Amino acid sequence: xxxxxxxxxxxxxxxxxxxxxxxxxxxxxxxxxxxxxxxxxxxxxxxxxxxxxxxxxxxxxxxxxxxxxxxxxxxxxxxxxxxxxxxxxxxxxxxxxxxxxxxxxxxxxxxxxxxxxxxxxxxxxxxxxxxxxxxxxxxxxxxxxxxxxxxxxxxxxxxxxxxxxxxxxxxxxxxxxxxxxxxxxxxxxxxxxxxxxxxxxxxxxxxxxxxxxxxxxxxxxxxxxxxxxxxxxxxxxxxxxxxxxxxxxxxxxxxxxxxxxxxxxxxxxxxxx
Numbered sequence: 001x002x003x004x005x006x007x008x009x010x011x012x013x014x015x016x017x018x019x020x021x022x023x024x025x026x027x028x029x030x031x032x033x034x035x036x037x038x039x040x041x042x043x044x045x046x047x048x049x050x051x052x053x054x055x056x057x058x059x060x061x062x063x064x065x066x067x068x069x070x071x072x073x074x075x076x077x078x079x080x081x082x083x084x085x086x087x088x089x090x091x092x093x094x095x096x097x098x099x100x101x102x103x104x105x106x107x108x109x110x111x112x113x114x115x116x117x118x119x120x121x122x123x124x125x126x127x128x129x130x131x132x133x134x135x136x137x138x139x140x141x142x143x144x145x146x147x148x149x150x151x152x153x154x155x156x157x158x159x160x161x162x163x164x165x166x167x168x169x170x171x172x173x174x175x176x177x178x179x180x181x182x183x184x185x186x187x188x189x190x191x192x193x194x195x196x197x198x199x200x201x202x203x204x205x206x207x208x209x210x211x212x213x214x215x216x217x218x219x220x221x222x223x224x225x226x227x228x229x230x231x232x233x234x235x236x237x238x239x240x241x242x243x244x245x246x247x248x249x250x251x252x253x254x255x256x257x258x259x260x261x262x263x264x265x266x267x268x269x270x271x272x273x
Contacts, residue, residue: 006268007032007060008261009201009246010039016257018043018051026055028261034061034201034244035093037086045092052093059095060242061138061199062086068122069103069115069152076122079103083126091133097198098130099138099174104149115152120162127170138198139163140174143182145213156180156189163196172196175234176246178203178217181225187233194237201244202227202272210250217247220267227272243272 008030010021018039025033033052040048040062052059065086070076083098090098102119105112123137130137139159142151153159159173173196180186182205190197204225206218220227231243245264252260 002029002265002269003273005032005241005243006030006265007034007242007244008264009034009061009063009244010036012245012247012252012264013257013260014248014253015255018048020257022051022055022057024258024261025057028258028265030261030265031056032058032060032242032244034063034199034246035059035095036063037089040089040093045089049093059093060244061097061099062090062093062095063099064101065098065137066100066151067103068100068119069106070118071106071109076118080122080125083122084129087126087130087133087135090135096134097136097138099140099199101140101142102151102153104147104152112147112152116158116162119153120165123162123166123171127166131167131170136169136198137171138174139171140176140199141179143179155183156186156193160189160192160196168195172198174199174201175230176201176203177225177227177230178205178246181205181230186230190230190233191237197234197237197239197241199244200231200234200239200241201246202230202268203245203247215248215250217249219247219249219252219263220245221271231272243268 065083067079141153141156141159144154147154163171173193204218204223206223209216
């Protein structure tokens with residue numbers, strides 16, 4: 001039996017429109033969803049909020065903000081403006097968490113340290129704005145294979161080194177099993193993250209990875225991740241919030257959405273409860 005904490009990230013059933021997601025989740029008894037900005041913007045923030053409220057759904061996170069590592073001042077200013085808009089959208093959806101994909105190395109640069117410092121600089125500007133809107137900024141470390149082009153924050157330790165410069169209620173971290181399962185320091189860093197875990201996400205690691213690697217997340221139970229060990233470590237910090245399943249996988253997207261949702265819910269109970 002489910003524990004009532006399951007949240008379905010919109011990308012897991014990307015083949016569904018927002019109305020289909022709302023109706024399908026409500027029908028399946030899943031009352032939490034994680035959303036992405038592009039489909040929300042297309043449907044409209046206010047319409048999305050009303051749609052989900054009508055179906056008894058709450059939004060556990062909005063993805064994504066971030067991309068703070070540019071060197072060009074105009075590009076950095078545009079990124080900050082976009083993140084303020086993302087925070088406004090999150091507040092409009094009544095979610096308290098904006099997930100950040102912090103950005104990769106600028107073209108021609110090899111300075112990882114400098115890129116991470118620019119992330120901290122951006123958060124210093126955004127954290128007060130986020131606090132005014134009741135939204136937390138959640139730094140998501142991504143697997144090192146994404147460091148060059150998507151996220152120079154590759155470990156939970158690196159994410160916490162940045163987050164700990166700010167109040168915990170303003171800036172925290174995401175624990176995503178897909179990105180952290182390989183790191184033998186993850187348990188200790190999860191303990192360090194007590195009070196700063198703003199999102200807990202599940203996906204499995206399967207090989208071989210597809211071309212482009214981004215869409216290689218596996219269904220729960222199909223790969224190498226020990227979900228119960230992660231959950232035990234996360235809950236030992238006092239975290240008792242939603243647990244979001246976020247899977248990017250073209251095979252899942254090609255299937256019937258209701259079938260995928262039922263399978264995710266069953267796998268969640270089997271492997272993560």
